[in-house]
Amino acid sequence: MQADILASPLRMTMTPTRATWLIATVLALACTAFMTVGLSGRIGFILELRAVKLAALLVVGGGIGAATVLFQTVAANRILTPGILGFDALFLFIQTTLVMSLGGLGFATLNTGPKFLIETGVMMVAASALFGLLFRTRRADLSRMLLTGVIIGVLLRSLAGLMQRLMDPSEFAVVQSAMFASFNGVERTNLAIAAVLFAVILPLAQAMAGRLDVMALGRRNALGLGLDHDRAVLGVLALVAALTACATALVGPISFLGLLAASLAHHLTGTHRHAVLIPASALLGAAILVIGQTVFERVLGQQSSLAVIIEFGGGLLFLTLVLKGMLK
């Protein structure tokens, strides 16, 4: 898959840094709109509610956007995202297993802070195992790995379905509430933990930007340039697993958001330098969520459709990318 699938005349007119600043400005405007449109009644109370939601949108969008760029560089492919390789199904599977083993009541009464940390931790370990497994078989051919990832997703989903059939209805209700991404009612403790984690991980990723640029040249070139490629891959995958696990544990699965953000970031900045790409993609991920939520909640007055629309649009983009890649 070549980098220039989405080549366009637009980016010729803008330097990468300027494009990033433009995205940041759009995001700032979107945040202002989100906070201020349709304010009435007890303004202080509403602003506080909105601020928490906005923080969740920013953290999740930024985390997933950055993670996807890292993941795509390691995978040497612009179509792959953690979500497409079965991460969402893994999340569902782990949620179901936790409810199953702890019982619905035990699961619901766990302290939110520790529960969040446990979920994130379990998912990080499982995701590293899954990605590691997939990447070991990758050398041979990419499409087989993709299909394997998708089918592992189907398998995990079916297993989760099987366990859900064995549960009490009350336990099932607990699982069901975790199945769809929702930004309403995000726990503030969890949000704080996630924000701190992101504040640690994003600079780490940014610090690796130079190494990532070398990795993007391919394994052989990277080795030739003196980079311990396999070890670097493991390090990046750990960061990806942490970011994605954290975001998913916070609000639930949004599989195609990362694909949208990363594709747009490559398209708008037109650079291969990760020092620009990582922040651009993080900003874009956050901007997509904030704009989408503003439009749906304030303008259209709908609560639940954002996740569905992102899935739908992202799915179409995925198909387009696959087909364009095939035509090359």
Add this chain to the structure above:
Amino acid sequence: MTRPFIIAVIVLTCLSVLSLLIGASRLDGNALHLLTISRAPRTLAALLCGAAMAVAGVIMQQLVRNRFVEPSTTGTTEGAMLGLLIITLIAPGAPVIVKMSAAALAALGGVAGFLALIHRLSPRDPFMVPLIGLIWSGILGAGATWFAWHADLVQYLGNWMTGDFSGVLAGRYELLWLAGGIAALAYISADALTVTGLGAARARALGLDHRRAMQLGLGAVALVTALVVVTVGAVPFVGLVVPNLVSRLMGDNLRRTLPVVALGGAALVLGADIVGRLIRWPYEIPVGTVVGVAGAAIFLWILNTRGGHSHAG
């Protein structure tokens, strides 16, 4: 009579007897009544459904010339569900035959969309075909879910999405005989199917009307899928794993392998139904869920062993 055929017959007989003996209530005074009203129809439904879906998978694989396609990875099943949703909305009281026809038409639409998508695809990469099919199915499925959500029909959709034999009674499954009949017709035209699998140019050179064969074959697949979805709900992966396993054992001469494929599909579905009935007796796990787990696991194995490599495409 090949050896795999004889083994399949023996396995199937044992499973059928087991299926007749297992259930929530005991076989006592009313045994005959229970058997004729519930157990026998249920066993027959599982056999017919498994055989028909496995054969539909083979037909699909020959027409598309790819080993990894079947109705649930090409948008056919999701198309049938969409059709059912729409007809349920327009005419809730329509007779089942009308609903079935609507589902079959929509299933045909689903598979036509899939074919249009892969038409632009280079056939060099056999794994991309099912991948695109899965995404296409996902988009259709998301559309169906969204639609059902707005029309308050999510529960109906759930029934069609997961195949389940627990509602099968005498008088409620007979449409499946039609699916079985279509599978039998496929055996009569096995040679034509084999030739179709060689590709359009070679098929024409051998004197086959390739276009017509495609139309008939796709029509048969859509009809079988619609029949199964209407009567018991979707049963995924049967059409994919059974033909692949059989072809590893016996090669690709459909005249020889089709009967084994049909028996194997029947055995897989009936076996899954029995497991679903036993796993949490006296409650039941739907067959669609059990087949989903088993089928995905077998598919992964097929995909990542050496055989999948050399046979792909």
